[in-house]
Amino acid sequence: GAGVSQSPSNKVTEKGKDVELRCDPISGHTALYWYRQSLGQGLEFLIYFQGNSAPDKSGLPSDRFSAERTGGSVSTLTIQRTQQEDSAVYLCASSLGTTGGIDTQYFGPGTRLTVL
Amino acid sequence: QKEVEQNSGPLSVPEGAIASLNCTYSDRGSQSFFWYRQYSGKSPELIMFIYSNGDKEDGRFTAQLNKASQYVSLLIRDSQPSDSATYLCAGGGGGNKLTFGTGTQLKVEL
Numbered sequence: 001g002a003g004v005s006q007s008p009s010n011k012v013t014e015k016g017k018d019v020e021l022r023c024d025p026i027s028g029h030t031a032l033y034w035y036r037q038s039l040g041q042g043l044e045f046l047i048y049f050q051g052n053s054a055p056d057k058s059g060l061p062s063d064r065f066s067a068e069r070t071g072g073s074v075s076t077l078t079i080q081r082t083q084q085e086d087s088a089v090y091l092c093a094s095s096l097g098t099t100g101g102i103d104t105q106y107f108g109p110g111t112r113l114t115v116l
Numbered sequence: 117q118k119e120v121e122q123n124s125g126p127l128s129v130p131e132g133a134i135a136s137l138n139c140t141y142s143d144r145g146s147q148s149f150f151w152y153r154q155y156s157g158k159s160p161e162l163i164m165f166i167y168s169n170g171d172k173e174d175g176r177f178t179a180q181l182n183k184a185s186q187y188v189s190l191l192i193r194d195s196q197p198s199d200s201a202t203y204l205c206a207g208g209g210g211g212n213k214l215t216f217g218t219g220t221q222l223k224v225e226l
Contacts, residue, residue: 007194041218042204043204048212089161097212102167104150105162107159110158
């Protein structure tokens with residue numbers, strides 16, 4: 001079946017502009033995660049959606065970052081007034097949302113954001 | 117602060133050898149652990165998970181978990197050049213969130 005998809009695959013923007021990154025999770029997956037990976041670094045957790053529960057926003061680095069998930073499916077990560085340090089690959093993952101057991105996350109191909 | 121620690125490497129092993137990748141974690145509440153492989157420029161892909169103490173084997177891969185020592189490892193037998201990648205260790209605390217290590221770069225040399 002179809003995996004996690006993300007768009008765009010690459011985004012180049014100018015400092016100060018707003019950007020929107022999109023994630024389509026695997027059908028039937030109730031949990032959705034956003035991560036950021038800077039060059040040569042590990043995955044930095046940003047935000048987590050689980051079903052209709054309030055999202056866990058504990059990883060968002062500043063109030064310039066926000067995300068929403070409409071209809072429990074597609075998610076959009078918005079970065080306002082982009083800065084050069086926002087340049088990174090933004091990865092989305094989804095999982096079944098199984099609680100009390102193993103819940104494997106599957107990753108999308110990522111969006112490479114470059115802020116000039 | 118929940119942490120998952122990995123040696124960044126690179127770890128170089130000759131083709132056909134056993135590669136041993138190690139990971140330690142600080143949160144004793146972590147219950148499940150995942151190993152992901154990430155090729156350069158690509159997204160992470162799941163290799164295997166483990167949640168019970170001991171060994172779990174899947175083909176050429178063996179995951180080992182020692183909860184008393186807060187230690188997880190991944191062994192790759194008969195290493196191939198195609199195994200050259202960064203290996204990410206991640207721990208989960210019973211909820212769905214995972215804490216990822218920074219990854220170990222593995223190079224399998226001909």
